[in-house]
Amino acid sequence: MVDELQLSDYERGYLMAFSHQSYDDWCDTNREPEDIWYGVQVGDRVFDINLWRDEANDMVYCSVYECIKGLEQPDNYTTDADRRFQLWERKDA
Secondary structure, three states, X not given: OOEEOOOOHHHHHHHHHHHHHHHHHHHHOOOXXXXXXXXXXXXXXXXXXXXXXXXXXXXXXXXXXXXXXOOOOOOOEEEOOOEEEEEEEEEOO
């Protein structure tokens, strides 16, 4: 089970705006592959945004994960898949 990632109101708003721009970019590139990742830094935190399409339900989902520095290598960030926040879902365009 994945825990909910805690975000401040500012982080949530910033990530929401960034995710909508990312979705527009993804649509402009024919949405291939069926899921795509975008990295973004907000203040001193780093996040991965995942956009993915469920063709069976004709839906697109957007989730955000925090990236933790030094989990695997000292200078690299690793996506913490144990905590997630689902930003939005909507009908596929």
